[in-house]
């Protein structure tokens with residue numbers, strides 16, 4: 001009986017992985033044996049946290065303790081959560097969360113320690129910002145706030161994964177030990193998503209674009225998408241791109257320090273998707289009309305181009321040149337964008 005339940009709980013975890021994340025699930029399943037289950041569970045635990053944070057049907061009184069206590073909840077056998085509302089596939093994950101917990105508690109202590117530590121920091125960070133959103137103040141004012149928020153929801157994931165890579169013994173390079181560049185891996189992905197998801201986020205009454213940026217182009221974030229403000233909207237988008245591009249050279253350094261092939265591809269694929277998305281978003285007014293995504297065919301081509309640092313550098317060089325071509329001398333950020341693109345090309 002026990003053996004059967006083991007097989008079904010682990011299988012159920014991978015079913016959730018494939019349910020909750022389209023292309024990325026395959027990348028996780030390509031990881032070496034030592035890390036596959038660990039990262040799968042880390043991903044699902046983070047997904048559980050994200051589902052609670054994103055759930056607009058949960059009152060702050062309910063949400064706050066759940067987020068702050070999640071690092072303990074992942075040790076409570078049998079725990080499940082049925083009140084989560086909106087996203088069906090994510091909801092099911094929380095209804096059967098005890099399956100994730102069962103598998104998590106079977107992991108080697110050294111992995112449980114890393115995941116617990118990150119969960120505690122992410123949960124508290126999310127709760128701090130959830131309070132802001134509940135108080136309806138724009139939580140993200142300064143560029144410092146922007147980097148802090150992205151650190152909590154994404155940078156810590158980069159740091160956590162790096163600690164898992166090192167704990168597994170598959171990576172040892174000093175460069176990956178540098179928390180600042182592991183953090184940067186997350187900030188880049190998160191900032192590209194935040195830039196891409198402008199319309200979707202404001203339609204849910206959320207805004208993650210820092211006031212320090214959008215206030216130079218409009219008196220409020222919602223105004224940016226109104227007819228007549230096209231030039232300001234496009235130039236604001238450039239400012240978001242400029243802020244996001246600053247992480248690229250650190251990320252290339254991080255990827256250059258990786259030695260395990262499966263870890264390299266696991267890290268490189270989301271990065272090349274992100275630079276391709278960013279180039280597509282640049283000076284693209286569609287950002288204010290719909291969610292702009294790169295085409296499936298491009299995704300597959302990019303995955304093939306993520307096998308080693310030479311290919312990845314070539315991809316970054318290509319999209320940096322695409323950005324330079326679209327750069328417009330009338331854009332107030334024209335010069336800064338060309339400088340940061342120059343630095344990226346120099347690295348490559």
Ligand SMILES: COc1cccc([C@H]2O[C@H](CC(=O)N[C@@H](CC(=O)O)C(=O)O)C(=O)N(CC(C)(C)C)c3ccc(Cl)cc32)c1OC
Pocket residue numbers: 021022023024025039042043046153154155157158159161162182185186187189190266267268270
């Ligand atoms: C060293 O750091 C990393 C190395 C490899 C991958 C990721 C990062 O990549 C995916 C990639 C992913 O999930 N892509 C989606 C596409 C999309 O979200 O639009 C997908 O393909 O489903 C991603 O986006 N996030 C979410 C955060 C950015 C918030 C951390 C994420 C969530 C959980 C985990 Cl374990 C990992 C990641 C890393 O994290 C920084």
